[in-house]
Amino acid sequence: MKKFFRRGKGIEFLFLFFALASVFFLAGIVVVLFSSGLLILRTVTLREFILGRYWHPLFYEPPAYGILPIILGSFWVTLGAMCIAIPLGVGAAVYIAEVASPQLKEILKPVIELLGAIPSVVYGFFGVVALAPFIMRLFDLPIGFTALTASILLGLMALPTIVTISEDVISSVPVLYREASYALGATKLETAAKVVFPAAFPGIVTAIILGMGRAIGETMVVMMVAGGSAIIPRSFLQPVRAMTATIGLEMGEAASGSPHMHALFGIGCVLFVLTLLFSIAAERFSIRFRRQVGI
Amino acid sequence: MVDIITSCQLPVASCQSSFISQKEIKISICSLNIWYTDTQAIEDVSLDIEKNKVTAIIGPSGCGKSTLIRAMNRMNDIIPSVKVKGEILLDGENIYGEDIDVVGIRRRIGMVFQRPNPFPKSVFENVAYGLKINGLIKKKEELIEKIEQALKDAALWSEVKDRLGDSALDLSGGQQQRLCIARALAIEPEVILFDEPCSSLDPTATAKIEELIQELKKKYTIVIVTHNMQQAARISDFSAFLLLGKLIEFNRTDKIFTHPEDKRTENYITGRFG
Numbered sequence: 001m002k003k004f005f006r007r008g009k010g011i012e013f014l015f016l017f018f019a020l021a022s023v024f025f026l027a028g029i030v031v032v033l034f035s036s037g038l039l040i041l042r043t044v045t046l047r048e049f050i051l052g053r054y055w056h057p058l059f060y061e062p063p064a065y066g067i068l069p070i071i072l073g074s075f076w077v078t079l080g081a082m083c084i085a086i087p088l089g090v091g092a093a094v095y096i097a098e099v100a101s102p103q104l105k106e107i108l109k110p111v112i113e114l115l116g117a118i119p120s121v122v123y124g125f126f127g128v129v130a131l132a133p134f135i136m137r138l139f140d141l142p143i144g145f146t147a148l149t150a151s152i153l154l155g156l157m158a159l160p161t162i163v164t165i166s167e168d169v170i171s172s173v174p175v176l177y178r179e180a181s182y183a184l185g186a187t188k189l190e191t192a193a194k195v196v197f198p199a200a201f202p203g204i205v206t207a208i209i210l211g212m213g214r215a216i217g218e219t220m221v222v223m224m225v226a227g228g229s230a231i232i233p234r235s236f237l238q239p240v241r242a243m244t245a246t247i248g249l250e251m252g253e254a255a256s257g258s259p260h261m262h263a264l265f266g267i268g269c270v271l272f273v274l275t276l277l278f279s280i281a282a283e284r285f286s287i288r289f290r291r292q293v294g295i
Numbered sequence: 296m297v298d299i300i301t302s303c304q305l306p307v308a309s310c311q312s313s314f315i316s317q318k319e320i321k322i323s324i325c326s327l328n329i330w331y332t333d334t335q336a337i338e339d340v341s342l343d344i345e346k347n348k349v350t351a352i353i354g355p356s357g358c359g360k361s362t363l364i365r366a367m368n369r370m371n372d373i374i375p376s377v378k379v380k381g382e383i384l385l386d387g388e389n390i391y392g393e394d395i396d397v398v399g400i401r402r403r404i405g406m407v408f409q410r411p412n413p414f415p416k417s418v419f420e421n422v423a424y425g426l427k428i429n430g431l432i433k434k435k436e437e438l439i440e441k442i443e444q445a446l447k448d449a450a451l452w453s454e455v456k457d458r459l460g461d462s463a464l465d466l467s468g469g470q471q472q473r474l475c476i477a478r479a480l481a482i483e484p485e486v487i488l489f490d491e492p493c494s495s496l497d498p499t500a501t502a503k504i505e506e507l508i509q510e511l512k513k514k515y516t517i518v519i520v521t522h523n524m525q526q527a528a529r530i531s532d533f534s535a536f537l538l539l540g541k542l543i544e545f546n547r548t549d550k551i552f553t554h555p556e557d558k559r560t561e562n563y564i565t566g567r568f569g
């Protein structure tokens with residue numbers, strides 16, 4: 001036994017345990033999520049669940065468990081957030097990496113990273129007291145809690161992820177490529193647009209997908225400002241209900257073991273699969289980027 | 296030294312070197328000084344580069360060879376802390392002059408780097424890049440023709456003609472370096488600078504590049520930095536020996552390697568240091 005420890009085997013097993021712990025937790029979550037979530041298929045078919053147009057889990061007879069409006073709610077809000085975060089985020093990253101002076105870079109990067117350190121409830125609060133009334137007045141709406149309101153806030157929240165990763169990626173494009181381009185008589189702008197950006201592109205896609213993952217998984221803000229009506233959205237100025245918000249809002253009132261509870265877990269499964277796909281896609285692009293720049 | 300500086304200010308001028316005919320001077324470096332922040336990397340170097348010849352810059356690591364060659368197409372500009380004093384005349388025009396078009400200079404003076412650095416694009420796109428950004432082609436057929444010619448001139452065509460669409464990163468190191476040469480040739484520069492082009496290549500690939508350089512000097516003026524003295528002896532017409540940022544000796548290569556005038560040159564080429 002003494003020998004066993006002296007060889008460092010004991011330490012090795014301890015760290016193996018640490019490494020496996022997160023795998024166990026993940027496996028546990030997946031098992032619980034799917035074992036409960038799949039039970040909704042005893043009440044409705046998969047098609048009715050995913051493509052059903054009506055979400056009436058309570059106070060309706062018979063209740064309806066179609067989550068299409070909720071999936072679309074998440075989709076719209078995420079799409080809107082990306083419309084804001086991608087141009088702003090990538091633009092800012094290009095500026096910081098390629099144009100800004102070192103001193104300005106020193107200031108800009110931490111400030112943008114600080115955006116990511118603000119708790120989401122604070123964004124939600126800001127949305128409720130400032131942004132929603134502004135949207136309401138701007139578009140002359142009866143209420144300011146809309147898909148647009150949530151999109152703007154989620155876009156801001158995804159911004160640090162996109163800017164930080166994109167900037168790292170652009171900066172890590174080897175100086176060799178830039179030199180090759182300059183030596184062929186290219187200007188700084190041509191080099192940035194035709195060599196640096198294409199080389200960094202898969203990495204930037206990774207940044208965008210990770211930002212999207214952040215937006216689609218975000219709960220607090222969409223609960224507070226998206227409005228929460230589970231109808232298929234027709235415009236960004238309508239209130240919507242996202243998947244995360246549905247789970248967050250209704251988990252408390254759903255009876256344990258009821259189809260409603262299973263449906264909420266089912267939504268969790270859909271969300272899990274979506275974010276898993278995002279992660280896989282992000283990893284794929286990240287590998288492509290590393291290959292391209294040779295790191 | 297004063298009279299040398301004066302001679303540099305004349306339109307077409309040279310600084311010294313009796314063995315180089317005045318009419319054949321392509322580049323004339325005059326009293327060049329280069330600093331990185333506070334350290335001086337190049338100290339009062341004057342040197343003439345003859346047209347259609349191979350001029351080698353030799354010397355131990357850290358002697359300023361790369362700094363000197365990178366000064367010739369203003370590649371040092373990319374590094375913010377660099378300060379340059381002195382002149383480099385390209386066909387009599389100072390490339391450090393006030394209204395000079397740096398991008399235009401780099402188009403006329405191509406460069407091949409120490410590590411092969413093809414863009415992460417296809418073989419075809421790598422060669423097309425310089426042609427496209429400089430607006431040197433009007434028709435698609437012309438582009439294809441020029442790319443084929445550049446690849447042939449770089450002795451790479453037979454190896455890549457069936458894989459022009461493949462990523463350049465899939466080529467071997469030697470092929471990548473010849474692709475970089477093809478890329479530089481495509482825009483038809485007047486001078487090509489080679490900054491230790493073989494330092495990351497195996498002997499076979501090195502031999503191919505050396506052979507190629509011999510071929511290229513018929514059309515281009517060539518400057519090559521190398522830490523490999525045998526390489527300098529094999530391929531160059533003139534050699535400049537640099538030590539700690541100073542030009543110690545500059546002469547015909549056969550002279551430098553058989554009858555060096557300076558003791559330090561002799562010590563270096565006989566392998567006593569470096």
